[in-house]
Amino acid sequence: MNPIKLSVPLFIYLALLVNACQVQEVSSRVVIQNVQGYTFYNDELKEFSAITFEDGKVVDVYSDTTFVNAGAYTLIDGGGKVMLPGLIDGHGHVMGLGFQQINANLAGTQSLDKALQQVEEYATQYPNLNWIQGRGWNHTHWDINRFPTAQELDQVVKERPVWLSRIDGHAGWANSRAMELAGITSKTEDPEGGKIIRNEEGEPTGVFVDAAMQLIASEIPEPSDRQRELALLKALQQMRSHGLTGVHDAGVSVEAWKMYKNFADEDSLTTRIYGMIAGAGQTFDSLSQNGPVESYQNDMLALRSVKLYADGALGSRGAAMIKPYSDDPDNRGLLFSSEQEMTQKILKTASAGYQTNVHAIGDRANRVVLDAFANVKDSLGNQSLRHRIEHAQIVAPEDIPRFKPLNILASMQPTHATSDLNMAEDRIGPERMEGGYAWQTFLDQGTVVVSGSDFPVEHVNPFYGLYSAVSRQTQQGNPEGGWYPEERMHREQALRSFTLSAAYAAHQEEMLGSLEPGKWADFILVDRDLFEVPVQQIWQTKVLETWVAGEKVYSATD
Known part of the structure; x- marks a missing residue:
């Protein structure tokens, strides 16, 4: 803890500290000192080394470890750590993040083979799931220079339907069983705002882009x-x-x-x-x-x-x-x-x-x-x-x-x-x-x-x-x-x-x-x-x- 910037005997300083600690249970005011803080203050970036807050709201920040003692408070030593305002993500998908944690997570896979391996392992781990769902594949990070196919998914999961969203959420990859349940054939038309990826013969390959994703997703039961x-x-x-x-x-x-x-x-x-x-x-x-x-x-x-x-x-x-x-x-x-x-x-x-x-x-x-x-x-x-x-x-x-x-x-x-x-x-x-x-x-x-x-x-x-x-x-x-x-x-x-x-x-x-x-x-x-x-x-x-x-x-x- 940094010393208080006052010329006082050590035993007096310790007594003050003990007194502050003794009132923790009755005081809602908290002081965290000895931090290396940064915040925007009156629209300018400001450095500070102590902060006081009460009832969940900031009282003020201070440029050194001296502050106005307006009564009892809880004193916390920040240990010289860096303090920043809480960060705010301006665009995220909360439930998508959560479901990524409980479904097959293909984020970061560097090859088609690795992605297929992870799907197979997930399906083996959860044999009672009616649908295998996941997210995170990105074919631009693989060496295939094309979209993956349903037939490739069939190699690891054939009997149960599989539906895997691309990393950006704007395309999905299905196996043949999922397409069968959704009634997808060569005669299925592209919906407005969507596209079914097809081979040279016009057959759906297993990848559905944007609005076409709903053709498969609509068949998946709602989560409990x-x-x-x-x-x-x-x-x-x-x-x-x-x-x-x-x-x-x-x-x-x-x-x-x-x-x-x-x-x-x-x-x-x-x-x-x-x-x-x-x-x-x-x-x-x-x-x-x-x-x-x-x-x-x-x-x-x-x-x-x-x-x-x-x-x-x-x-x-x-x-x-x-x-x-x-x-x-x-x-x-x-x-x-x-x-x-x-x-x-x-x-x-x-x-x-x-x-x-x-x-x-x-x-x-x-x-x-x-x-x-x-x-x-x-x-x-x-x-x-x-x-x-x-x-x-x-x-x-x-x-x-x-x-x-x-x-x-x-x-x-x-x-x-x-x-x-x-x-x-x-x-x-x-x-x-x-x-x-x-x-x-x-x-x-x-x-x-x-x-x-x-x-x-x-x-x-x-x-x-x-x-x-x-x-x-x-x-x-x-x-x-x-x-x-x-x-x-x-x-x-x-x-x-x-x-x-x-x-x-x-x-x-x-x-x-x-x-x-x-x-x-x-x-x-x-x-x-x-x-x-x-x-x-x-x-x-x-x-x-x-x-x-x-x-x-x-x-x-x-």
């Missing part, structure tokens, strides 16, 4: 309440252990919202959830009956936004492009809604007072969504709802400036760039990369950039995203100097995008995102200094403790 609860418990454990005190959940169902409320009522949530209602259809009609939920159970929950989709993903060539794909000249991707249809959806949700956040990855999808937002603004005026484009991954350079006058936030995922750098240029060519993953371009024009991971598409660890944001490199340090390094964020910008900007993107900047007086005491202690370590070390940061509303919810030593 117990399975949902287990998935949520596992997701919460993952999030708090990686320092996430908040997450924007991109697509909340009626069942999930009910469960989130039950967990909040029982004080079982350990990460705050800002929910986006899944779509503008029946789920929205059900969950919006009483209007937006701005806060529930001390800001542990909110439901005041909606998640829409404009297109698919780049890896599966479902992202809607203005011009054909460079590596697939007959394909421009999948546009899910016309400008008119998207305008009507946003008008419906925005008129009800909901922030509307639209998934758009390709440049054509981004243009259609910007046009729709412009139409809505013409109809409804400036509602200050802070609408967002989720991903804004490939945007035509001439469309990037449109974000500013339309007051559209760019909700982006830094690890998407470092995961996609192996295939993005192959998909769209170098010319269109000028508007690709353009974080610094957005920041330079004054657009708010909120960062996330899109977990379980990417790893839940936000320090992976912080590293990608400032390096534009893989964790192995490739490419040297960074991939399109002019679009890197500075360290302060990256931290802001995972804290204060993320809170702003949820209309929560007055209560979250920084350690300022009156805000919730959400913070983490980590093992290294984000602003001092070599860039290559950022992704290796370990979370030692996670605190939400002044309560420790995770300790690495437990």
Whole structure:
């Protein structure tokens, strides 16, 4: 413990410390001193070495270990550890993360053979499952240069149906039994907004893209309440252990919202959830009956936004492009809604007072969504709802400036760039990369950039995203100097995008995102200094403790 900066005999100092410890049970005020802290304070980055909080909210932070003693308090020695505001993931899928933990997890598999081996092992481990489900495969990381097939899955699981979502959630891989149960034949037509991958004879190969995924998924029984609860418990454990005190959940169902409320009522949530209602259809009609939920159970929950989709993903060539794909000249991707249809959806949700956040990855999808937002603004005026484009991954350079006058936030995922750098240029060519993953371009024009991971598409660890944001490199340090390094964020910008900007993107900047007086005491202690370590070390940061509303919810030593 650092000494108090007063010239007092040691026995007096010890007596004061003992006295402070004796009142722990009756005092709700806590002081953590001897930390190396960073927070945004009056919009500027501030360093501090002590923090005081009471009843779950910050009283203040201090530049040294002296502070005003306003009565009894509990004194905690921070041990010189680094303290940061709790990190907020601006775009994740909470239940998807949880189910990834209990289904077959193919994330990180480096070959088709390894993926098949893991499916076989999972099926053997759970012989009573009627359906084998999983997620995480990414054929662009394998050496086959094509989609996998049902016949290959049949080699390891033939009698039971198998359904495996691609890492980005925009394609699925089925075995023959699953296609048989779904009635899939060569005569099955591609649904609007979807594509069935076929061989030269027109036979379905086993991979279904975007809207076509529902042809198989609709046959899978709904998970039980117990399975949902287990998935949520596992997701919460993952999030708090990686320092996430908040997450924007991109697509909340009626069942999930009910469960989130039950967990909040029982004080079982350990990460705050800002929910986006899944779509503008029946789920929205059900969950919006009483209007937006701005806060529930001390800001542990909110439901005041909606998640829409404009297109698919780049890896599966479902992202809607203005011009054909460079590596697939007959394909421009999948546009899910016309400008008119998207305008009507946003008008419906925005008129009800909901922030509307639209998934758009390709440049054509981004243009259609910007046009729709412009139409809505013409109809409804400036509602200050802070609408967002989720991903804004490939945007035509001439469309990037449109974000500013339309007051559209760019909700982006830094690890998407470092995961996609192996295939993005192959998909769209170098010319269109000028508007690709353009974080610094957005920041330079004054657009708010909120960062996330899109977990379980990417790893839940936000320090992976912080590293990608400032390096534009893989964790192995490739490419040297960074991939399109002019679009890197500075360290302060990256931290802001995972804290204060993320809170702003949820209309929560007055209560979250920084350690300022009156805000919730959400913070983490980590093992290294984000602003001092070599860039290559950022992704290796370990979370030692996670605190939400002044309560420790995770300790690495437990």
